[in-house]
Amino acid sequence: MSLVTWQKIDVAAKDPYPVFLGASLEELGEYLHRHYRDIEHILVVSNPVIADIYWERLKQGLMNYRLNLLIVPAGENEKSLDRLSQLTTEALRCGADRKTLVIALGGGVIGDLTGFFASIFMRGVRFIQVPTTLLAQVDSSIGGKVAVNHPAGKNILGAFYPPLAVWTDFSTLETLEWDEVENGLAESIKHAIISDLALFEFFENEQQRIKQRDKTIWREMVTRSSAVKVKIVSEDEHEQGIRGLLNLGHSFGHALETQMNYSGITHGQGVSIGIVAAAHLAHAKGLMSRAEVERARRLLEVFGLPTTIKEQNPQTLLQHMQADKKNQGGRKILILPKGIGQAIVSRECTDQEILSAWQQVIA
Ligand SMILES: NC(=O)c1ccc[n+]([C@@H]2O[C@H](COP(=O)([O-])OP(=O)(O)OC[C@H]3O[C@@H](n4cnc5c(N)ncnc54)[C@H](O)[C@@H]3O)[C@@H](O)[C@H]2O)c1
Known part of the structure; x- marks a missing residue:
């Protein structure tokens, strides 16, 4: 199309x-x-x-x-x-x-x-x-x-x-330099994972032409990805509900950015690793199959985005997540993918489950 x-x-x-x-x-x-x-x-x-x-x-x-x-x-x-x-x-x-x-x-x-x-x-x-x-x-x-x-x-x-x-x-x-492209791709792929399976498939099918910066394909990529954001913010302008789904990968990602003092990791890289951590957690909770986790991981990697991180302490990263603005009443609020093309807000993730998710992305 x-x-x-x-x-x-x-x-x-x-x-x-x-x-x-x-x-x-x-x-x-x-x-x-x-x-x-x-x-x-x-x-x-x-x-x-x-x-x-x-x-x-x-x-x-x-x-x-x-x-x-x-x-x-x-x-x-x-x-x-x-x-x-x-x-x-x-x-x-x-x-x-x-x-x-x-x-x-x-x-x-x-x-x-x-x-x-x-x-x-x-x-x-x-x-x-x-x-x-x-x-x-x-x-x-x-x-x-x-x-x-x-x-x-x-x-x-x-x-x-x-x-x-x-x-x-x-x-x-x-x-735009490729590093900056990656930051945008991480958010675009996130849009696909939370609400648009067809957009995810588009990324899979057009990966070569996206990497070659094919103008027609980029046009379509930006248009379709922007449409996801428009749809979500139109439904929930002030982030009382569904707009929160746009935070997929961000609680994990921010913890990494904070731990690394915002150097040596870009926002897009943090989000990418965060998406994979959230996918592992979703799998542990029965929301995503192993194959779907792998599919998300593969797509991010195709565009050069990292999906693992070296030499990090899961406990320290968990502590950074305690300070997340989105937490409510001491409970961690996490966005979890539900398969590919949907996501949910979860208030029910235990520290043990979050630690296990971190372990899956620490190489
Ligand atoms: N308001 C929101 O809803 C929202 C959502 C996500 C992120 N953000 C914010 O966005 C910021 C990150 O934005 P960003 O990733 O665009 O980074 P940025 O604005 O820092 O731009 C990245 C780099 O690209 C360069 N650049 C910009 N356009 C260029 C072009 N066309 N050609 C060549 N170079 C160009 C800039 O000079 C800069 O060095 C963060 O502060 C983040 O908090 C806001």
Whole structure:
């Protein structure tokens, strides 16, 4: 099945918004002109790497606006209160006011930071997500979660603040390093495992063309994976229920990232190992056959994602999981796959079962 080149999916939030898949950077200005006649001033936030490659293209369509580009350095550290404060100073210097539109041009870091800035600047100004990483296109730009980090933890200060629109130009992925592709693939495969068996089969069948970065196949991969995220956040905007399934692999993954001090392991690698650990746990609970666990493991490995980790102490990792934000009343809340294409929230995993799952992924 091949999809048309341009597609719009609506997120059915309290304030619904469209996700434009296959739009082009140059055309954003025309869309804004048609739909938001009152916009005069636009602030684009990006980082030096992305702006260097894509600013000229985006700017082409925005020539009729008073336009400012704010550059923040690359990296997770920039999701900080200090950076928010600096953005505020710069925005005021540029004459931003309550009618200013803010555009996030970048990956999840720029999207989260800029979205949170937009949510609090002058008590909230409009913003648009223009995601440029695979992870941002299939995951972080959709769903309205925006945040910065705090020394006490990741994404501690944040909000649900939906964008006016998500403007996804697939061509921006052509310049992405493979490590960053892997981060997005881990989340896309997670989407398939929790709710879309056909998407999982697509990954299995098209693995070669995905690795070769075949443009048609990537288009389809991003579109179908984004559709999973849209469907889930439309049903549960504020994560009261089903949206929690998107955390598959993350409780295990975060424990690894914390233990390794966020170095030597990427988020996608942590999620990948975490998915396999959760699959082993699901198997122990009779939710998944051995063959299904192997199938999930194989698919992650095909794309170079790790499914085991060396020299870790399961007890220490278990301790990190005690601090998981998702736990309730001392109980660990874990997402477990149910076969492939479904998942459940489990409040019934014992420490012994979790330790056994860790042992399965420690080489
Ligand atoms: N809000 C949410 O729902 C949500 C969901 C998942 C993750 N996140 C957040 O997303 C962040 C991770 O996002 P990410 O993986 O996109 O990382 P990122 O934003 O740090 O981008 C990764 C790297 O890719 C570079 N880059 C971006 N686009 C590029 C392009 N088109 N070509 C070449 N290089 C490019 C960036 O400069 C950066 O160095 C984390 O902070 C995480 O907490 C948020």
